[in-house]
Structures are given as C-alpha cells and as structure tokens.
Amino acid sequence: MENTTIVETHGLTKRFGSGVLAVDSVDMSVRRGEVYGFLGPNGAGKTTTLRMLVGLIRPTSGTATVAGHAPGDPKGLARIGSLIESPGFYPYLSGRENLRVVADMASVKQKRVDEVLDIVELSTRAGRRFGTYSTGMKQRLGVAAALLKDPDLLILDEPTNGLDPQGMAEMRKLIKDIGQGERTVLLSSHLLGEVEQICDRVGVISNGKLITQSTVQELLGEEGVLVRAQPIEQAQDILTRIYGADAISRQDGAIRLKTKPENSVEINRSLTTAGIGVSELRPFERSLEEVFFQLTGEKQGS
C-alpha cells in the first residue's frame, strides 16, 4: 500500500549555535494531495522547519522523511519544488535565463521553462533582467522555479510576503490552481485568511512548538448559535434544559449554544414563550484568527 504521508517528522528540533531553540520537537505529518498550511507568527520557527525539510539546515535532533527520503537526499530533492523565504536568482540574468540555469541544475528539459512561465503568467516579461522585477514578479518566478521539476511536493514559504492586495489574491489563486490534483502543497504563512482560504489542513506552530495539527474545519470547531436575551440567567436555564449543560457556554454577556443554526426558530420560540426578550440570535463560527490567538496565547490586535 502506498504511503499516504509525504512529509513526516518526529521530534524535529533545531537549536542554533547561539543557544536559540528555533524548533522544538515538532511532530508533523502532511498527507499526499492536500494543501497544508503551516501557520505561525513571525519567528515561530516556520522557515527553520521548512529549511530542515529541504536539507538546507541540519536538525539538532529528531528525524524527517520528505517524499520518501531524508531531507537533502538528491532522490528526494528531485521530487520537491521549493520557494524558501525570498526567491534567490541572479540579478544580471533574465527571468527566463534564471529558470534555464535552475532547469540545468535540476536536469529538467529546457522546454519546461516556457511551460512554467505560462503557468505563473510571466511569459511576456521573462526576457527582462531579474534585478528589474517587482516583488510580485520575483515571487511568481520563484514559484515557476519551484514548479520546474513538476514536483510531487511543493513547499512555499510565505509566498505572498511583500505583495500588494491584488498580488496576494493572484498568488492565492495560483496556489489553489497548483494544488489541484495529486500534488501536495506545504504552505507556510502568518496570514490567517490566506491559510483559511487555501488549505485543507493546518499545523499551528508557536515558539518552535507545533501546537496543533488538524483540518481547518476541526480547528474552527463545531457550529453553533449565539443568543443575547434578557434576563440572561433565565434564558440559560431554559436552553440548558433543552440542549444540556455541555452545549452551553457564556461569553461577553451572550450565550453560545452548540447546535445547528437551523434550530434558531425553535430556540426563539422557546425563549419568547417563556417571556424572555431576545435581542440577538445568529449562527456563529469561530474565525481561524480567533482560534489562532487562543492557541498561541497571543493577544488579538497586539
């Protein structure tokens, strides 16, 4: 049976010479064919982890298997495309010529260069020197280089960094398109909306530790209904009798009720029949941002 995971780490740790513990015992698992979001604030250890996965940095301890091989193994690298941090190209060469250099290095046929330029929609500007490219064009060229090998696994480290809103939207669409089919995309980001829109599963890292790893839906939690009513204590008693104590919680003067939003009519009827005034009744869903701040212990808006 074919292995369903394409990236697997156990206790992956990196302590730099300065004593800084950048990555602390990360156990991570990325399944084939999914778009995996690697989420964390700046300095959380995302880039260090990704650098370890492509063999640029050696772990202090722990193991990793990427595309069936140890990180940095030429056989594994042949199946991985990556864009780690900023795209690194020769400024005096054109975009196309830079891709030709990378294609030579990766033993990829030169005709693939024009194919990937088409994918990232950079064909018409590929003759310009890389040094004259805008940030968006540089990022696109980086993605094009990562696609040259037609990789099973694409590792993109904050690919929307430095892009304007339009560039970010275009890059998100590009990543979504690339992630169709059997290709796996491992995407790191500190932009929650981006991850929520693109990814099937996410891993949240903070202070070097992988705090959680699950689907976006699991992370957002169960759906529910938010109720504001007066008197609130009486409303809570009624709803507790109907839905049970486990389904009820209080937050900011409102009742959060774990139930399907379709039950809103029934909830409203129960409360109004008992003479309780309902001022707000709406479905609620935690945002990924809310979950993220809860998990990482960071304050929203700080």
Next chain:
Amino acid sequence: MIATIKAEWRKSRLRPGFLIGAGVIAGITILVYAANWYLALHPLATRGGDRAIVSLATLYPDQFVNNVMGAAFPIGAAVAIVLGALFAGSEYGWGTVKTMFTQRPGRLTVWGGRLFVFGIWMLILTLVLFGVGAASSVVVASFQGHAITGPAAIDLAKGIGSIWLIFTVNGAIGLALGVLIRQSAAALGIGLTYVLAVEIIAVRIINLINNGQFKNVTEQFVNQNATALTQSFTSAAFGAAPSPAISADHAVLVLAAYGVGLVIVAAGLLRLRDVT
C-alpha cells in the same frame, strides 16, 4: 556533474565580473607592452651615456611568453581573487545558494561543477593574457621591422600552465574566503589585502628575524611561489637575473597544494554548514 557544469556555465558566461576581469587583463597587458615599448625607445640619459631600461628584444614575439609573466602577477592574481570572491560570495547575497542546493544535485556536486567552470574561466583569462601579449608583440615587431618568430611550443605550454595555476590558486583564495565569510565584499577585501600587503609585510619581517633563519618559512607562502614561478621564465634578452631562491618545481608543488587545500576546506564548509 555534467548538469551542474552546464548550469554553472550558463549563469557565468554572461556574468559582468568575468567579462570585466578579462578586459582588465587585456588592458593591463596592452599597457605593459606600450609602456615597455616607450621605455625601450626612450633611453634614460645617465652619466655614463644613454641607458635603455627595457630591451626592445624582450618585446618581440619570441619573448612574449617571458614578457606576459610580469603582467600576470600581482595584478592578474588580484583580479583572480576578486573574481573568486564574487563567484562564491555573491551566491549568499543573492540567496541563490539555497536555490541551487534545493535542486537535484548534492552540495559537493554543485561545488565540483562550480570549481570546474571557475577553472575554465581562469583558463580563458590566461588565454586572453597570452593572446593579447602575442598580438602586442607582433605589433611591436611589425613597427620595428623585426622578424616575427614565435616562442617554442613547450615554452608556450609551460607559460600557459603556470599562469593558469597562479590565477586558479589566487582565485581559490577568493572562493574559499567567499564561502567562509558568506559574502563577496569582505571576502575580496581580505583577499586583496592579503596578497597586496599582509604577505609582503610578513615575508619582510620573517626574513629579518635572526638574519633570515626562518627564510624557509616564507618560501612556503603562496605568492612567494607565484613570483618565483613567473620569474623562472626569463632569457638572455632580459639580462642577467639572480638565481631564484625558490625553484619552479617547488613553486608548482606549493601552489598546487594551496589550491587543493583551499578547495577542500571550502568544500567541507559548504557540506557541513547550515544555509540560513
């Protein structure tokens, strides 16, 4: 390895640094010939009569191998250090080291391909030096109405081999410093300071200690050997020369050892260090 060589050649064939380096070598060779030609035709007036500083005979094609040796060192060596430092160090500044190390080949294969292409560039610079030297000597001979006779093929081959070795070893200093420091500016600064100042001062100081008791130490210095190798190419046309302290064979061995040593040290650093 072939793929790596192709990639390294593709990226360096249009690199301005190499093209400028070749231009500098060509320019210096022409300048040396022009200055020597002028000095040969305009003897200094001295008390004992006119005395030519440069013999016109040294500028003819049969002597051009011996003549270009002077143009090759130290300026040619300095150019090689600058190119080596740029070739290795700028990969870190541009972030291309991570791009290349995450393709198919292993780190040592990438390094091997890079060294091969750098060696080719040093050969190109050597051939530029000899080509421009040969052309300049033909121009001088034509204007002076002297017969155009080339040097012996074996002398030409030895000369090309020697200059290639000197360029490559000095280039390896730049390469190793570029890898060690992980940037080009500091690497070329340190490399040039070493060649143009540090080694010269160190040799003078060591030779003064106990009336030259430790002279054999300075005979192992890289550019003492490079100088000895260039000075081993001479002929009667250049006048009487003192017997060299370092033999050409010793110089070749020491230079080769430096080249291999520097390349191995840099390979070790590349293989073991994290790319951050």
